[in-house]
Amino acid sequence: MIKNKKGFTVLELLLAFSLAMIVIVYLFQIVSLVQILYADNQDKSALLVKQNNLVEAIYQDIGMFEQKGEQLRGIAPCNGENNCYIFQFFDQEDKTLKAYTNASSGKKYIAYGNYVVEYPKNTTFGNLVVDRSSYLESDGIYGDSAYDTIVHISMPITLNDYREQYDLNIVYQYNSKNHPDISINV
Amino acid sequence: MKKIKEKGFMLTETLIVTVFVGTILLFMFTKLQKINANYSKVYTYNTLTGVYNAGNVKNYLTNNYLEKLILNYRNTADPYIDITNCNLEYYASSSYCTELYQDLNIDKVLFLESDMYKNKWTSTSTSGLSQGMIDFIDYVNEDNEGDLYRLVVSYKDGTYASVRIKGGNI
Numbered sequence: 001m002i003k004n005k006k007g008f009t010v011l012e013l014l015l016a017f018s019l020a021m022i023v024i025v026y027l028f029q030i031v032s033l034v035q036i037l038y039a040d041n042q043d044k045s046a047l048l049v050k051q052n053n054l055v056e057a058i059y060q061d062i063g064m065f066e067q068k069g070e071q072l073r074g075i076a077p078c079n080g081e082n083n084c085y086i087f088q089f090f091d092q093e094d095k096t097l098k099a100y101t102n103a104s105s106g107k108k109y110i111a112y113g114n115y116v117v118e119y120p121k122n123t124t125f126g127n128l129v130v131d132r133s134s135y136l137e138s139d140g141i142y143g144d145s146a147y148d149t150i151v152h153i154s155m156p157i158t159l160n161d162y163r164e165q166y167d168l169n170i171v172y173q174y175n176s177k178n179h180p181d182i183s184i185n186v
Numbered sequence: 187m188k189k190i191k192e193k194g195f196m197l198t199e200t201l202i203v204t205v206f207v208g209t210i211l212l213f214m215f216t217k218l219q220k221i222n223a224n225y226s227k228v229y230t231y232n233t234l235t236g237v238y239n240a241g242n243v244k245n246y247l248t249n250n251y252l253e254k255l256i257l258n259y260r261n262t263a264d265p266y267i268d269i270t271n272c273n274l275e276y277y278a279s280s281s282y283c284t285e286l287y288q289d290l291n292i293d294k295v296l297f298l299e300s301d302m303y304k305n306k307w308t309s310t311s312t313s314g315l316s317q318g319m320i321d322f323i324d325y326v327n328e329d330n331e332g333d334l335y336r337l338v339v340s341y342k343d344g345t346y347a348s349v350r351i352k353g354g355n356i
Contacts, residue, residue: 019203030215030218133282133285135281147246150289167343169291170235171242
């Protein structure tokens, strides 16, 4: 009797399909991971660009690289509002920096002047703090142009969706003897 | 005529295909690791805040003893000068410097040549530096013939930033 040996046994088929399925499952996981990374990256990039624009606007206004300290006239807390400061300038209108939550929608925002950055709902804002440190009595020798005052603007921002920190951290230095008209109220 | 026994042939084929597909998966995995590493660099290297904060250190140095720092660097065989400790040789006030570094969230500040492979760097130059710092210095290194230097700053949040300093007429 001649036995027909064409085709595959059930066991061979099962083994082949099992191995193929294992490979497909791993491939699928890799594709999912790449998709998630891509989507997260898009959202984070967009938010980072907006926050960077806000930070850059502040640095441009306070004259960070001018080394003159003439543009910023003062910083003062807003009346009756938390997480809000008014930036006063010699050469332009005052601008307000504030962090707030829209009560009805629950959305969170940081605004500087007319520029507003919206953050995901699940973001935690810390306190917006403006700090001033003066070192008028130095332990070294100050030149006429040496900085003796540090203004530190900081606010912790936690993006809980991505478990990352996007803190605001801005530092401004000036010489208080050369610029006694700058008024920082903290 | 001899009959060829075909038992076990399907399994060999499957194994060969599995090895082939496994190799492709391994290749994709290593590429994905690179993509992930580059993705991390975008968020840790030369962030806007980091660059502005490094600029603050540069401004402060410029107002103090930058010329002395450059001259000392030229006269030393060391590949970099670590100015994290607010040395009074380069800063008018160590308390001011300490406060500045604290507000800027700085972990380490190095002063070195912009083209670090030009003169002083050898295989032992990186001893004492973290791997992250070494990778970043390698990242910002640029070939140039001019009198250019760099401040390389690492921050406590794991980010890095660098600003150029011209030697000028010193």
